[in-house]
Amino acid sequence: MKGKYLLAGQVILFLILIYFSNFSLLFTNGFLLVLFALAVGLGLYSIYNMGFDTLSPFPEPKKGGKHVQEGAYKFMRHPMYTALIIFGLSFVLSSPELLNTITYLILIYILDAKASYEEGFLIKIYPTYEVYLENTKKFIPFIY
Numbered sequence: 001m002k003g004k005y006l007l008a009g010q011v012i013l014f015l016i017l018i019y020f021s022n023f024s025l026l027f028t029n030g031f032l033l034v035l036f037a038l039a040v041g042l043g044l045y046s047i048y049n050m051g052f053d054t055l056s057p058f059p060e061p062k063k064g065g066k067h068v069q070e071g072a073y074k075f076m077r078h079p080m081y082t083a084l085i086i087f088g089l090s091f092v093l094s095s096p097e098l099l100n101t102i103t104y105l106i107l108i109y110i111l112d113a114k115a116s117y118e119e120g121f122l123i124k125i126y127p128t129y130e131v132y133l134e135n136t137k138k139f140i141p142f143i144y
Contacts, residue, residue, distance in 0.1 A: 003059040006114040013107040014088065020100050021091040035090040043083035046072045050080075059118035067126040075141040077132065078115045082139045085111060115139075 026032050047055060049071030056062050072079035085108060092104040115138060122129045137144055 002117060003114070006059060006110060006117060007057055009110045010084075010107065010114065013103055013110060014084070016103050017088055017091040017100060017107070020095055020097065020103075022094040026090060026094040029094070032090050032094055035086055035093070039083045039086035039090060042072060042079055042086065046079040046083060049073055059114050059121070061118070061121050061125055067122065067128055067132070069128075069132055069136075073136075075136070077119070077136050077138050078111075081111045081115055085139065112138075 026036060050068050050073070051066075054062055054065035054068065056065075076082055088104050088107050092100045119129070119133065123133070
């Protein structure tokens with residue numbers, strides 16, 4: 001049940017960021033466009049690496065899924081969440097108001113909590129996950 005609340009929070013916060021973003025600036029400012037394209041690229045590459053048989057928006061892993069450690073997952077444990085963080089950053093920078101900034105910070109907190117919650121399941125399901133967790137950063141390669 002906790003996973004559904006985390007996903008709902010993530011979706012609501014994203015909708016708020018999208019609603020208050022400045023799309024004309026997002027698609028005309030070179031820096032914001034590069035951030036947006038980076039997020040799209042990383043998100044699609046992560047989905048490709050994971051495959052649809054394992055992909056789920058919920059933090060609880062799908063039955064019959066696999067522990068992916070290649071592609072983007074070689075460098076970070078949650079590249080799809082990283083892509084969402086970059087998406088959020090591009091939205092908030094297109095309209096850097098206090099409400100957007102607070103919404104974005106809460107979104108990062110929710111994504112971090114969701115990733116940690118998911119990892120609790122992954123450690124139990126996949127014997128290789130604990131070593132992977134020790135050797136691979138959560139969101140930002142070599143940093144966090």
